[in-house]
Amino acid sequence: METLRTSSAMAARSRALRAEDRVVGFVPTMGALHEGHLSLIRIASALADVTVVSVFVNPTQFGPTEDFDRYPRDLECDAALAEAAGCDILFAPEPADVYPRGHATVVHVERMGERLCGAARPGHFDGVTTVVAKLLNVVRPSLAVFGQKDGQQLAIVERMVADLNMGVEIIRAPTVREADGLAMSSRNAYLSAEERREAPALYRALREAAALYEGGERDARAVVGAVRSLIESGSRAAVQYVSAVDAATLEDVAELRPGTMIAVAAHFGGTRLIDNIVLP
């Protein structure tokens, strides 16, 4: 596995790969790799000739009071995990390389980034879309793999890639979960033992929503209410939102249907967790 530390080195390597007609697959990450990321790398590696993984804790997608400084960083460990999962090129640039002095461009997706997580994290998705646009332009992959766990991010990235005619295939990869159902997340490491015990309440409630849907319930408001009650009765979590939206457009739906995403965000102590399911 090669490690590249600058955008110019990565862009040059990528130009050479394209000249050789190699199919490049890309997995952007913020590091702190867990089994969820590794599943994305394995998918990319199965679909592409060359798999590029970026590790970059992107400052512009953190709010001023968020966890940018304490976000877990261990490049050596990430490199070993990525390589074992099939990564061929690890791209790990520094913030000053990604955002040199004078950087002034923002890629903004209207409406979709302002709701759900965006309501509590103003500017977050502008940070995501801007850095993803930059990384896609540096790596120039044929395909890029994103996890369904960050379902809003995925829909927004799909919108951006289509709108800006970026010509990259976006692959939706299923959420990887712990044995008790908790969606894998780098932020799970922040949970106390007690919070960790309670955190599977999110997925339990989402599974119950799926069961209600399978049982014939179509009323979004009733199911959203049930999910909220289940989380609140099964844990001490402070629910930030439960929403039923179209998984592609993120618009609220009144009636559940295939492709509806039921998404939830809740605080367990100081840790904000998100999860979602998409109805089949």
Next chain:
Amino acid sequence: METLRTSSAMAARSRALRAEDRVVGFVPTMGALHEGHLSLIRIASALADVTVVSVFVNPTQFGPTEDFDRYPRDLECDAALAEAAGCDILFAPEPADVYPRGHATVVHVERMGERLCGAARPGHFDGVTTVVAKLLNVVRPSLAVFGQKDGQQLAIVERMVADLNMGVEIIRAPTVREADGLAMSSRNAYLSAEERREAPALYRALREAAALYEGGERDARAVVGAVRSLIESGSRAAVQYVSAVDAATLEDVAELRPGTMIAVAAHFGGTRLIDNIVLP
């Protein structure tokens, strides 16, 4: 010369050209081609193997009270002129192809688009950067040629291309002028005979600024004041702004130096004209 009417056809053609290792040069236009555009096409054609010219009157860069509806359109005439200047592929998409239903992405360059022309045309440069990003991603040229006449647009596009790691070389082409000094512009067609007689006052004033600079004057405020007085005494134009800025960053300068752009916008009757010079 080939004419392509959809982004997907253009993207496919461009993929084929890249597979053949052809150097693609690109000139984006809104049509109504004049000698200024033709000079850009000739420059692209001299530098590239294949020259692509887009003709697209971009609705998102016009304000609600601006001239989108009456902007001159004549694709047949544009096609003949472009071909004679060296265009190999004319890309002329429809608005519904460029902005399909649900389009929601905006590329925004902070600060640079809010001053000079941006102060009078809010949102204009977001329209420009968004469509240029899209066109560059569809055409995927090695180089793209823009005219110095739209100096603010040029600086903003350069910033965006660098910030989003687009990997396209931007070529600055000199302003082409009528015999009496008036910068060529599709909007010159709106001028009455009398306005047309007075319009060269802009360039006369800019030339006087250059002469003052060559004579040793370095005070930006003095030169800007002189330019404004010259325009106002030499015509009935309503000056919108005269500014001395860094041609790359668009920041105001107090002291003139090589690379300072002196830029002006003024109304001649209902027609808004712009012009600029960059100090050598």
